[in-house]
Amino acid sequence: MAWVWFHRFGSPPHFYRLAGRLTPWFAWPAALLCLAGLIGGLGMAPADYQQGDGFRIVYVHAPAAWLSLMVYVVMAGTAAVGLVWRMNVAYAVAASCAAIGASFTVVALVTGMLWGRPMWGTYWEWDPRLTSELLLLFLYLGYMGLRNSIDDVGRADRASALLAIVGVVNVPIIHYSVIWWNSLHQAPSVMKFGRPTMPASMFVPLLLMLAGFTAYFVALLLTRARGEVLRRERNAHWIAEALGQGPGCKV
């Protein structure tokens, strides 16, 4: 049963249609979740006893940092699926991840710098967390650069998949860097076992923002991957069907 689902998802026309139908189901909840998270985070959460109102940067910094890591794992995971099962749709999804992930890595780094300046007294420090996050940006840029430098799509897919998979080693390093090393960066307050270290009025808006950004990413990825799948397709029959021009298609 699972395999039927897997193969159906791997079929480009099916993916194209399904992704198109699913996109609004992620886009609208994303907008609502982020709106609720912003109202809660900027308007209702109390100021932090140490960081005052400055802590509110967390409501954009943490979701961006979460996306930077999650997108990378999705990219490496789908690239691995593409490599193992030679699945074109999986490669298309992986290729669609890179620019999204890179842009949110930049957001995580810059909002982190803007947070660090008043709290640590410096924009940048070669600290394990900051350095490993910067390395993540270079991995994304390397992935995109490698794809751009190879004309043949199949070869670009395979080579960039290997790079993505090797680079996944950096993800746990980023996550655990604040625990393994003595870092300037504060310890995790969400992604950990046990109770959160924040009161609910601060924590709930953060969860809403994290959920909202995740849904937003799914909607973005589906949109981009549809374009990527269509660009790779050479079969006239299903292109016509996808564009609503095929025989027996509703226009």
Place this chain on the structure above:
Amino acid sequence: MLKFLQMGGYAVYLWPSYALTAAVVALNIYWARRSLHGAQAEARRRLATLKAAS
């Protein structure tokens, strides 16, 4: 309102963070839509060529 905008003296760090995030969120939506619409336009052209050839 002014007190809200001042963010306890952190306005100069906080609002640029939010502005950058909002800009990247909006840009990603624009890029994704442009990429899909570009692929659809290209597919339409390719389809027309394929139909003309057959």
